[in-house]
Amino acid sequence: xxxxxxxxFTSGLSTEDKDRIADAVAxxxxxxxxxxxxxxxxxxxTPAGAIPGAMAVAWRRVWPPLLAVAVxxxxxQAVVWSGVQPIWNLPGPREVAQAxxxxxxxxxxxxxxxxxxxxxxxxxxxxxxxxxxxxxxxxRVKWVRVAFGPIITGLQVLPSVAWVPAAIIWFGLSNGTxxxxxxxxxxxxxxxxxxxxVDQVPPLLRSVGRVLGAGRLAMVTEIVxxxxxxxxxxxxxxxxxxxxxxxxxxxxxxxxxxxxxGLGQFLDQGRQLADMALVFTAxxxxxxxxxxxELVVFAPVERAVLRRRGLRQDA
Amino acid sequence: xxxxxxxxxxxxxxxxxxxxVRLTGVGKRFGDGPPVLDGVDLEIAHGxxxxxxxxxxxxxxxxxxxxxxxxxxxxGDVVAEPAALMFQExxxxxxxxxSRNVELALKLRGVPRxxxxxxxxxxxxxxxxxPPPGALRSPAGRREARRGDSGAADKRAHELSGGMRQRxxxxxxxxxxxxxxLMDEPFAALDAITRDLLHDELERIWRATGRTIVFVTHNxxxxxxxxxxxxxxxxxxxxxxxxxxxxxAGTTDPVALTGEITAxxxxxxxxxxx
Numbered sequence: 284x285x286x287x288x289x290x291x292f293t294s295g296l297s298t299e300d301k302d303r304i305a306d307a308v309a310x311x312x313x314x315x316x317x318x319x320x321x322x323x324x325x326x327x328x329t330p331a332g333a334i335p336g337a338m339a340v341a342w343r344r345v346w347p348p349l350l351a352v353a354v355x356x357x358x359x360q361a362v363v364w365s366g367v368q369p370i371w372n373l374p375g376p377r378e379v380a381q382a383x384x385x386x387x388x389x390x391x392x393x394x395x396x397x398x399x400x401x402x403x404x405x406x407x408x409x410x411x412x413x414x415x416x417x418x419x420x421x422x423r424v425k426w427v428r429v430a431f432g433p434i435i436t437g438l439q440v441l442p443s444v445a446w447v448p449a450a451i452i453w454f455g456l457s458n459g460t461x462x463x464x465x466x467x468x469x470x471x472x473x474x475x476x477x478x479x480x481v482d483q484v485p486p487l488l489r490s491v492g493r494v495l496g497a498g499r500l501a502m503v504t505e506i507v508x509x510x511x512x513x514x515x516x517x518x519x520x521x522x523x524x525x526x527x528x529x530x531x532x533x534x535x536x537x538x539x540x541x542x543x544x545g546l547g548q549f550l551d552q553g554r555q556l557a558d559m560a561l562v563f564t565a566x567x568x569x570x571x572x573x574x575x576x577e578l579v580v581f582a583p584v585e586r587a588v589l590r591r592r593g594l595r596q597d598a
Numbered sequence: 599x600x601x602x603x604x605x606x607x608x609x610x611x612x613x614x615x616x617x618x619v620r621l622t623g624v625g626k627r628f629g630d631g632p633p634v635l636d637g638v639d640l641e642i643a644h645g646x647x648x649x650x651x652x653x654x655x656x657x658x659x660x661x662x663x664x665x666x667x668x669x670x671x672x673x674g675d676v677v678a679e680p681a682a683l684m685f686q687e688x689x690x691x692x693x694x695x696x697s698r699n700v701e702l703a704l705k706l707r708g709v710p711r712x713x714x715x716x717x718x719x720x721x722x723x724x725x726x727x728x729p730p731p732g733a734l735r736s737p738a739g740r741r742e743a744r745r746g747d748s749g750a751a752d753k754r755a756h757e758l759s760g761g762m763r764q765r766x767x768x769x770x771x772x773x774x775x776x777x778x779x780l781m782d783e784p785f786a787a788l789d790a791i792t793r794d795l796l797h798d799e800l801e802r803i804w805r806a807t808g809r810t811i812v813f814v815t816h817n818x819x820x821x822x823x824x825x826x827x828x829x830x831x832x833x834x835x836x837x838x839x840x841x842x843x844x845x846x847a848g849t850t851d852p853v854a855l856t857g858e859i860t861a862x863x864x865x866x867x868x869x870x871x872x
Contacts, residue, residue: 320795321726321795321799322726324759324761324791324792324795325727325750325759325761325762328759328760328761328762328792329757329758329759329762487685487687487689488689488691490668490685490689491685491689491691493668494666494668494682494683494774495702495703495706495770495774496706496707496774497706501706505702505705505706506691509691509693509694510691510693512693588693591692591693591754592692592693592754592756593692593754593755593756593757
């Protein structure tokens with residue numbers, strides 16, 4: 284029992300109380316017996332697991348997806364060889380690999396990739412910036428939620444490609460069209476993600492906040508939002524998926540004007556040239572971006588958050 | 599062993615001009631439901647450790663909510679010091695380390711940032727989850743602390759055992775620096791060995807800090823082990839129907855007292871058989 288802690292605890296008490304406490308402390312049992320038993324029990328009850336090496340974990344996580352890709356390639360090649368479609372309609376992995384090489388060499392691949400990726404990321408970030416405060420308001424203000432909840436869910440279900448014709452009329456063949464469609468696709472997901480996250484906050488944690496004396500603001504910033512983080516992350520992930528899909532839909536339909544050359548336009552070009560290898564190249568690139576963002580951005584963040592909270596056991 | 603009648607209790611109460619808790623004729627009902635509490639009279643002096651026992655559904659937790667000011671009473675008067683509350687589950691915030699959980703309580707109380715770490719370390723040391731705070735001031739001490747079991751301060755709830763979690767929760771409740779500490783079956787979910795140890799710890803901390811503690815339990819032995827007074831609540835509606843003063847060790851036979859309280863509790867429960 285450190286002296287400074289004791290004076291701090293007893294600072295608000297009368298002299299009599301302090302005497303009484305000092306007396307009680309003097310009759311304290313020898314500290315170390317209790318300490319030993321307590322420490323021993325703590326050591327026995329603390330989960331102690333051997334942590335597998337990082338390389339072993341990485342290896343265990345890498346080979347199954349690689350194997351799956353190999354299986355898909357084999358099936359693809361088998362379908363091509365079976366001759367259900369002429370080779371110019373259904374190119375094999377080799378033809379597509381050559382098309383990827385050509386597109387990389389003439390630079391069109393990189394242009395399409397950077398254009399789409401920067402639009403997708405910017406649009407997604409804008410959706411997060413708009414959706415997050417709206418989501419907090421919808422989650423926390425009852426009447427807003429009752430009134431707007433169904434509309435937001437409806438918007439989330441509505442394929443945002445449905446907005447493309449209207450957006451072209453309003454914004455022309457410009458970036459405005461692309462971003463409008465992306466926002467209409469992603470914002471409802473971000474809002475619903477945060478609402479779902481807030482709904483799943485255990486009532487006990489709110490009680491803790493109240494007991495600890497959190498005001499309205501502190502309740503949101505210290506308790507509700509951190510507790511809602513896993514749900515919010517799920518919403519962000521879905522928001523990104525909707526951003527990317529909406530972007531591709533908008534790019535495939537809206538070609539020309541000042542709209543630039545993205546992966547969607549790349550794909551449409553392949554269609555107009557009747558070059559199926561090019562179409563497949565575009566599809567593979569769109570897929571690759573989706574997988575890469577999941578692997579590089581969302582999966583690690585999600586894993587870290589869940590592991591910190593003990594919601595995920597693996598290393 | 600002393601059995602105090604309500605009249606005698608009232609006389610004791612009159613001598614205390616400003617008790618930590620005073621309930622007069624308190625009743626509570628939710629909506630149009632039957633009363634959960636009815637006519638509860640209760641007085642607890644500063645620095646007392648009082649155990650409330652009763653069967654399930656006797657409104658023990660409701661009573662604590664009233665004392666904590668989380669719920670208003672339907673009838674009667676509740677006068678209670680501002681209280682800290684500890685739950686059956688540790689209710690640690692799972693995204694914060696043990697130390698940060700304690701620091702949050704200090705932060706919400708307005709303790710400046712620089713002080714929070716030191717005070718949290720003091721509190722965790724008090725519940726035997728960390729080295730003495732002085733040890734952390736020197737780099738060597740910090741290294742030493744990290745090597746030992748004292749790393750508990752930097753662990754999150756899921757990395758701690760149930761007993762350790764409850765000690766962190768206790769440290770957090772103490773961090774609120776309120777004279778009155780309300781405990782709602784805090785050790786009910788723990789194994790017997792851990793619970794026995796925590797009884798010793800709680801008693802030591804109670805003596806060291808001079809807190810007023812209201813400890814709710816359905817375990818008669820626990821109540822006799824910890825309480826200076828044991829209050830029996832009836833069920834549906836809850837009301838204080840009996841009170842025992844647990845004397846100093848030696849003058850009271852805890853086994854006999856446990857037997858007597860258990861008998862009364864059973865009697866109280868069997869009233870609801872028909």
